[in-house]
Amino acid sequence: MSGITYQRIQTEVLHRIRARVWRPGDLIPSEVALAAEFGCARATVNRALRELAETGILERRRKAGTRVSPDPVHKATFDIAVIRREIEALGGVYRHAILQKAHVLAPSFIQALMKLDIHAETLHIRTLHLSNDQPYLYEDRWINMAAVPGIRSADFSRVSVNEWLVQNAPLSGGEITFLAKNADEAEAEALDTTVGKALFVTERLTRIKQVSVTFVRLAYAPGYRMTTRL
Amino acid sequence: MSGITYQRIQTEVLHRIRARVWRPGDLIPSEVALAAEFGCARATVNRALRELAETGILERRRKAGTRVSPDPVHKATFDIAVIRREIEALGGVYRHAILQKAHVLAPSFIQALMKLDIHAETLHIRTLHLSNDQPYLYEDRWINMAAVPGIRSADFSRVSVNEWLVQNAPLSGGEITFLAKNADEAEAEALDTTVGKALFVTERLTRIKQVSVTFVRLAYAPGYRMTTRL
DNA sequence: CAGTGGTCTAGACCACAAG
DNA sequence: TTGTGGTCTAGACCACTGG
Structure with a gap:
């Protein structure tokens, strides 16, 4: 050559x-x-x-x-890793605690978001992810039971829901949104901060072949910064 | 074939x-x-x-x-366009107003961030970007005068600083960070909201060949969501 | 050492869209 | 219509690294 x-x-x-x-x-x-x-x-x-x-x-x-390009559009790329990985990459010891786990009929706002049937059954899980035993991330997740067979028998005490889904429902499409939100009471309590504090939040809606699998809201502890090189 | x-x-x-x-x-x-x-x-x-x-x-x-991949790392990509484009893409009419423009010695925190000399001269500009005459984005920018010759003679009344830099200092590297922040007084006033409101903020540090060109903090009006497909 | 991915080549045909 | 990018091919050599 x-x-x-x-x-x-x-x-x-x-x-x-x-x-x-x-x-x-x-x-x-x-x-x-x-x-x-x-x-x-x-x-x-x-x-x-x-x-x-x-x-x-x-x-x-x-x-x-x-x-x-007349006005170059920078493309910023972020790695969305499994939370455990994210924490370990920062040198923290990962731990998670399940705050709530309930099988419920989807409330209307979740029905709308996930485009579910009125009688759709969902699994609602709230998890706290900790780094070195400090609250790091508060996860509020809704799972469409119909879309994920096998989840009934899953054990989330060792592997977090987050990780279980990645392993068992891989390569799904969807949207991810970033936003800022004042902490509500549940978030403030979980993240050990005060109501009203600005939280960095990511919301993800995951689909497999047009069917919504899970909607999750991740609220990071105050001070979180998501950075990438350009 | x-x-x-x-x-x-x-x-x-x-x-x-x-x-x-x-x-x-x-x-x-x-x-x-x-x-x-x-x-x-x-x-x-x-x-x-x-x-x-x-x-x-x-x-x-x-x-x-x-x-x-054992645990797939999703790569989410965001388009970082010129603000005018971003607003116009959403169907808004773009307008911007310069709130402040001053040549000043870099304050210490900017010196540290941009790794500037103690005597470095900077241009500090605060701009409000509006969509349909509604506050959309509050921009607080510091420019390293030494790195951008020609900026002294630039006219920012028609073309925003944002756009001028893109045209005149293209293809620069740097970092971009996303975070959430409670609105301070200046931000609240500019964005027509209340102090303490959670704001979605992006901070960008731009370099050309290791030299910091500009540091900018963009605070979006409440309710802003940055979304992308996965 | 040997097998894998990383890249380049010279040529070809195709798909699209500007003129 | 025709020039441009989009892609595939068959072959080659190289670079890295696991065994």
Whole structure:
């Protein structure tokens, strides 16, 4: 090979954009032209540009060619790990406690959220996750029993619901939302803080083939920060 | 070609994982074996598996082979667009107002955050972004004057600082953090809410070649939710 | 050492959309 | 219509690392 790698090409492209040789909105040369310039195969240029397009730096369209994005949309990526992992990665000792576990008919707001039947049976579980015995995360979860056969016989004393679902209902789709919320009484008590304190909350709705499996709200203890590199 | 696409292979792999043919932790066949099975080139299998590995579903190591991730780390991706775009995408009419603009020596906490010199000059700008004339986002930004030549002559009445920086200092690296915060007086007043209200906040530190360019804190009006598909 | 993934090549055909 | 990106192929060599 010529020693040209797709990463080398990416570096060069980024350099040219930074140096304003190619400016936001500009059309850059075609793959064929760049392959000729760099003395490599088109496939190599293709991979380089395709990946840059995935990050939002370039925009590509057949026939129209490749442009530098006019206003680059940064794509921030966050790792959503199993909570135990998250805590252990921070050097904490993980422990969890189940505060409540009940089989109930879905209340109306959960029916609406999860698009459940009026008579749908759910498992409602509230769990506290601790790091070094300090409250770390308060979990309020609703599970659609119909969607997860086998959950009746699961034992959540050793493995948390969180982890059990990951293992037994993998690769599900859904949405995740981040928001801020003033602590209510239940949250304040669980997280050992005061009512009204601003909490970082993530809500996740998980589906397998259009069917809602679980809705979970995770409220982090005050001071939590979710960070990523750009 | 045989009609086999890398996407078809990805679908098949996901199906096998869901069907528990391949379970978390399991080693799956090598690229060569899968290429033979699917009747396609190894490069096609490679792309399929490589992309799945990027999403965290598979783990690959030379010689060791490819495994189904024992506890899959979901990667959630968020688009960080220019604020004007974000508002317009939601159907709002964008407007912004500069609440304060001052050239000042960096206060100590900013010095520390941005790793600035004691005598570093900064531009401190507080901006309110509005959607349909309703407060949407309160921006508190510090800019390292030394890192952005040309900013002295910029006019921020038409183009917001946000947008100016994107256009003039593109492709910078840095970190972004999400957190929840009780509104202080300045935030409450700007966002037309009450002190103590939980606000969703993002903080961004932007660098070009190790040099801090800008630190910005964005406090969203109450009720803001940041959502993405998984 | 040997098997696996990582990458590049040269060529080909296809799908899409701008002109 | 035709140029562009999107993808596949068959083969090759390399880089890493487990056994």
